[in-house]
Amino acid sequence: MTSLIFEACVANIESALASEAAGANRIELCNVLGAGGITPSYGIIERVQKLISIPMHVLIRPREGDFLYSNEEFESMIRDIEVCKDLGVAGIVTAILRENGNVDLERCRKLVACANPMSMTFHRAFDLTADAFTSMEEIIQIGCNRILTSGQRATAFHGASFISGLIKQANGRIIIMPGGGINEKNIASLRKITGATEFHLSAKMIKPSKMLYRNEFVTMSGEEADEYSHDILDPERFRKVRENAIA
Numbered sequence: 001m002t003s004l005i006f007e008a009c010v011a012n013i014e015s016a017l018a019s020e021a022a023g024a025n026r027i028e029l030c031n032v033l034g035a036g037g038i039t040p041s042y043g044i045i046e047r048v049q050k051l052i053s054i055p056m057h058v059l060i061r062p063r064e065g066d067f068l069y070s071n072e073e074f075e076s077m078i079r080d081i082e083v084c085k086d087l088g089v090a091g092i093v094t095a096i097l098r099e100n101g102n103v104d105l106e107r108c109r110k111l112v113a114c115a116n117p118m119s120m121t122f123h124r125a126f127d128l129t130a131d132a133f134t135s136m137e138e139i140i141q142i143g144c145n146r147i148l149t150s151g152q153r154a155t156a157f158h159g160a161s162f163i164s165g166l167i168k169q170a171n172g173r174i175i176i177m178p179g180g181g182i183n184e185k186n187i188a189s190l191r192k193i194t195g196a197t198e199f200h201l202s203a204k205m206i207k208p209s210k211m212l213y214r215n216e217f218v219t220m221s222g223e224e225a226d227e228y229s230h231d232i233l234d235p236e237r238f239r240k241v242r243e244n245a246i247a
Helices: 013-021 042-051 071-086 105-115 124-128 132-141 160-170 187-194 235-246
Strands: 005-010 026-029 056-059 091-094 119-122 146-149 175-178 198-201 204-208 229-233
Touching: 005 013, 005 235, 013 026, 013 042, 013 229, 013 235, 026 042, 042 056, 042 071, 071 091, 071 105, 091 105, 105 119, 124 132, 124 146, 132 146, 132 160, 146 160, 160 175, 160 187, 175 187, 187 198, 187 235, 198 235, 229 235
Parallel strands: 005 026, 005 198, 026 056, 056 091, 091 119, 119 146, 146 175, 175 198
Antiparallel strands: 204 229
């Protein structure tokens, strides 16, 4: 049987450690998962790199929102990649698009060159491209190792047939890794439909704060925000996804 790779998407040190204990083959380290992820801090990258033994890929995304970046943002991405290389990180996860929804080939080539010899994943900006199959061919040409995608749908399960088509066209030239909404209930069907061998998931749960004193009148990020909890990876859910995929 083909070996399956399970990449845990994590946004804090606790989740990174839990994912390794739960059997993750690799992590993608990011920050602010609620916004689709942005680049984590130098300190977090350095600490996680020291604490885990499985490969770590780091998200290089300077802000939330679209994937059309200014010159200053692009230069910051280059610097973040250089930092990851200096720290011995295994890979990066990044992408840049143009105004028309095409891949920004010139800048993405520079990102690939800067990242070498680290692995390069073209992240879910791919799901916002105007022509996914043409974009995939371009991404292959510029030297990326894999594409993270939900099949241009809200979740990978809803985009499963589309992902299957991408994998067939890729024909082993690049890894197509489904991600987005993958859980213990849909992983078996997703694997069967797509034929994918790598999967990206967060397996989140809510961890209540241990704070004793609480000011319920103040929020830091909007009226509905809960300042006394945060998301972490649930190792039991992650294990269940792996078990159901393999069963």
